[in-house]
Amino acid sequence: MSEPLAEPTTAQAVVDVAVVYxxxxxxxxxxxxxxRECLTRMERGCRALVINFQDTELVNSxxxxxxxxxxxxxxxxxxxxxxxxxxxxxLKLFELLGLTRLVxxxxxxxxxxxxxxxxxATPPGH
Amino acid sequence: MSDSTRMxxxxxxxxxxxxxxxxxxxxxxxxxxxxxxxxxxxxxxxxGAVAEFDRGTGVLRFVASRGFGDTHPAEVNLxxxxxxxxxxxxxxxxxxxxxxxxxxxALVEHEIHERFHxxxxxxxxxxxxxxxxxxxxLLGGKASGVAFTQEDRELARALGRHVGVGLHNHRLLRExxxxxxxxxxxxxxxxxxxxxxxxxxxxxxxxxxxYTQGHSERVGKYSEIIAREMGWGDExxxxxxxxxxxxxxxxxxxxRDIINAPYRIDAKQSSELNRHPAAGYEILRPIQHPFADxxxxxxxxxxxxxxxxxxxxxKDEEIPPxxxxxxxxxxxxxxxxxxxxxxxxxxxxxxxxxxxxxxxQFSPQVVVALCRALLKEARGETRPRxxxxxxxxxxVPEHTLPALEQLIADLESGAHLTTAQASGPA
Numbered sequence: 001m002s003e004p005l006a007e008p009t010t011a012q013a014v015v016d017v018a019v020v021y022x023x024x025x026x027x028x029x030x031x032x033x034x035x036r037e038c039l040t041r042m043e044r045g046c047r048a049l050v051i052n053f054q055d056t057e058l059v060n061s062x063x064x065x066x067x068x069x070x071x072x073x074x075x076x077x078x079x080x081x082x083x084x085x086x087x088x089x090x091l092k093l094f095e096l097l098g099l100t101r102l103v104x105x106x107x108x109x110x111x112x113x114x115x116x117x118x119x120x121a122t123p124p125g126h
Numbered sequence: 127m128s129d130s131t132r133m134x135x136x137x138x139x140x141x142x143x144x145x146x147x148x149x150x151x152x153x154x155x156x157x158x159x160x161x162x163x164x165x166x167x168x169x170x171x172x173x174g175a176v177a178e179f180d181r182g183t184g185v186l187r188f189v190a191s192r193g194f195g196d197t198h199p200a201e202v203n204l205x206x207x208x209x210x211x212x213x214x215x216x217x218x219x220x221x222x223x224x225x226x227x228x229x230x231x232a233l234v235e236h237e238i239h240e241r242f243h244x245x246x247x248x249x250x251x252x253x254x255x256x257x258x259x260x261x262x263x264l265l266g267g268k269a270s271g272v273a274f275t276q277e278d279r280e281l282a283r284a285l286g287r288h289v290g291v292g293l294h295n296h297r298l299l300r301e302x303x304x305x306x307x308x309x310x311x312x313x314x315x316x317x318x319x320x321x322x323x324x325x326x327x328x329x330x331x332x333x334x335x336x337y338t339q340g341h342s343e344r345v346g347k348y349s350e351i352i353a354r355e356m357g358w359g360d361e362x363x364x365x366x367x368x369x370x371x372x373x374x375x376x377x378x379x380x381x382r383d384i385i386n387a388p389y390r391i392d393a394k395q396s397s398e399l400n401r402h403p404a405a406g407y408e409i410l411r412p413i414q415h416p417f418a419d420x421x422x423x424x425x426x427x428x429x430x431x432x433x434x435x436x437x438x439x440x441k442d443e444e445i446p447p448x449x450x451x452x453x454x455x456x457x458x459x460x461x462x463x464x465x466x467x468x469x470x471x472x473x474x475x476x477x478x479x480x481x482x483x484x485x486x487q488f489s490p491q492v493v494v495a496l497c498r499a500l501l502k503e504a505r506g507e508t509r510p511r512x513x514x515x516x517x518x519x520x521x522v523p524e525h526t527l528p529a530l531e532q533l534i535a536d537l538e539s540g541a542h543l544t545t546a547q548a549s550g551p552a
Contacts, residue, residue, distance in 0.1 A: 061140035065167030096129055097170025098270030
């Protein structure tokens with residue numbers, strides 16, 4: 001089902017779902033890379049996105065702001081967004097700053113994909 | 127770790143990030159965008175903007191914005207009420223209307239808040255540096271949905287102080303750039319006036335000699351071309367052109383009858399005429415020229431590498447390079463223009479003169495440069511063909527070019543010295 005991309009460490013497309021891998025430190029540079037990747041997927045019609053934080057140890061303020069921007073862009077384009085594999089430390093920060101209210105959270109990438117598929121199977125209005 | 131400790135650590139880290147971003151001065155708008163990211167990311171805010179305040183016009187210009195879409199204009203004009211503060215304590219003299227006026231920042235906050243409330247702005251933070259409003263930060267609601275606390279507002283102000291410093295530094299930098307640009311324009315204007323004055327002088331010099339109209343200007347042009355061919359820089363080339371224009375300024379003190387004598391002048395008259403390089407130096411020396419050595423070019427343009435020139439009889443290495451160039455340009459123009467007592471020389475004759483006098487009257491390196499420039503123009507390798515325009519299109523015939531090339535080769539190899547020695551007196 002998955003379809004590896006040219007840069008498999010960055011993102012992996014799964015039909016109309018894409019998985020974007022955040023690096024170990026989400027700051028301005030890596031945040032912009034995540035943002036670019038997500039926006040490109042959305043522009044290409046992807047309507048479900050997972051950002052996998054499995055390697056992420058730290059997210060700084062610029063990283064948080066960029067993620068909030070990605071959340072906005074996903075909302076505007078009708079793309080479902082999930083964060084997966086978020087460490088306890090990062091999860092706490094996301095909670096305090098309100099990000100967890102805006103995205104689907106999953107322990108693993110598979111769980112995130114399953115959740116997004118569930119959503120997509122639900123007919124509109126339900 | 128408690129939530130409040132976690133938030134304090136996050137804010138501290140944000141302050142450090144902000145410091146780094148503010149230090150980035152090469153791209154102002156990118157710096158402001160990054161600063162806005164820091165502020166939004168510190169408090170988990172989805173919408174925000176940073177606007178810069180122009181104290182001269184009272185306009186707030188949005189430099190970075192996130193999440194507002196097109197709901198706000200690019201610029202906002204602050205009404206005078208806000209600009210002058212609640213106490214109405216503006217300057218009143220129109221000199222710097224907003225420099226000291228914006229003391230009641232609450233009024234600015236209120237004004238902006240009123241305008242942007244519907245767009246979702248919840249907090250307005252004026253950016254003040256040294257008592258002067260430099261901009262504002264507009265913040266939308268927190269992603270957590272929790273209302274802003276007093277601590278949040280304090281944090282926004284603390285971050286805002288850094289952002290304000292970034293805006294202020296940028297303003298100072300622009301001011302410095304503007305002044306530098308003004309100074310540059312002023313300098314160019316003054317240089318233009320100087321050149322016009324020099325041209326007027328050159329025309330005055332040439333007016334005195336009815337047979338050499340345009341001589342100074344041509345010497346200036348030839349000198350410029352030779353210097354460029356020798357690889358001189360733009361400033362030095364400009365200087366040598368001026369030196370060429372002014373080389374005969376000393377003739378202003380020589381009797382007009384001597385200058386215009388339609389016959390060979392006697393020894394006394396010749397001595398009088400030969401005063402003109404030293405007189406030129408005395409005229410030019412007190413002037414603050416934008417280029418060095420111009421008085422020296424006038425003083426030494428009749429010196430010769432063999433030491434038989436005047437006024438001091440300097441030898442090759444003692445003669446300033448600029449004077450050597452002006453000397454050849456001066457002689458070249460004399461050879462290639464008609465005089466009352468003789469017609470101008472043919473190009474063949476000029477080449478022969480160069481061959482005969484290189485190392486004696488003229489510096490061989492300078493002769494090579496002039497010959498190269500002539501060769502390039504004659505072959506159409508350089509545009510515009512400045513010398514051909516001055517000499518006349520057909521002055522350098524095709525058949526003379528091999529001799530010109532041979533002269534260049536001989537001068538470069540030193541072969542002309544052997545020839546000169548062989549043909550010299552026993």
